[in-house]
Amino acid sequence: MKNSIYTYLLVTLILNSCYQLEKPEKPNTFLSEQEMVNVLTEISILSAAKGINKKKLGENGILPKNYIYTKHKIDSVIFAENNIYYSHDLDAYNRIYNKVKDSLTLLKKKAEKNKEKKIKSTNINKGKLKEDELKLDPKYISKRDSIIRQGLLKRAELEKNKKSK
Numbered sequence: 321m322k323n324s325i326y327t328y329l330l331v332t333l334i335l336n337s338c339y340q341l342e343k344p345e346k347p348n349t350f351l352s353e354q355e356m357v358n359v360l361t362e363i364s365i366l367s368a369a370k371g372i373n374k375k376k377l378g379e380n381g382i383l384p385k386n387y388i389y390t391k392h393k394i395d396s397v398i399f400a401e402n403n404i405y406y407s408h409d410l411d412a413y414n415r416i417y418n419k420v421k422d423s424l425t426l427l428k429k430k431a432e433k434n435k436e437k438k439i440k441s442t443n444i445n446k447g448k449l450k451e452d453e454l455k456l457d458p459k460y461i462s463k464r465d466s467i468i469r470q471g472l473l474k475r476a477e478l479e480k481n482k483k484s485k
Contacts, residue, residue: 343408347401349394353412356402357419362388364424 351359366384370377377384389395406413 344401344405347398347405349398349401350405351392351394351398351402353406353416353419355392356406356416357423359388359392359394359399360416360420361423361427362391364420365427 363384366377366382366388370384385396389399406416
C-alpha cells in the first residue's frame with residue numbers, strides 16, 4: 321500500500337516538474353530560421369573539415385567557431401540563446417535541421433560534380449598532351465612514314481642545336 325502511494329507521488333512530481341517548463345524568451349538578437357540554417361550548415365562543414373585536417377586549418381589561422389561567428393556577425397552567446405529558443409519548439413527545430421541536411425546534401429552534390437569536372441578536364445588535358453607528344457615523337461611514327469619521321473628528326477635536331485647555342 322505504502323509503495324503504491326510513493327509511486328503515485330513520484331509519478332505526480334515528475335509529471336508536474338516537466339509540465340512547468342517555460343518557453344524561453346525571444347533573444348534580443350534574434351536569428352531567423354534561415355540564418356540558423358546557414359550558421360548550423362557552416363558549423364557542420366567546418367566541424368567535418370576540422371575532423372579531417374585540423375592541422376591545415378590551424379596553419380591557415382582558421383578557428384572554426386570564431387570564423388562562423390565573425391562571418392555572421394554574432395557571438396557564442398547569441399548563438400546559444402537562439403539555439404535554446406528554437407530547441408524549445410520541436411517543430412521549428414526539426415524544420416531547421418531538415419534544411420541543414422538538405423543544404424549539406426546539395427553542397428555535397430555540387431562538390432562531387434566539380435570533382436568529376438576537374439578529373440575529366442585533367443584526363444582530357446593529359447590525353448591531348450599524350451596525343452601531341454605521340455604525333456611529334458619520331459619513335460612512335462610507323463616505319464611506313466619514314467619520310468615524315470626523317471623530317472621530324474631533322475626538326476628535332478635543329479631545335480636541339482638552337483637550344484645549345
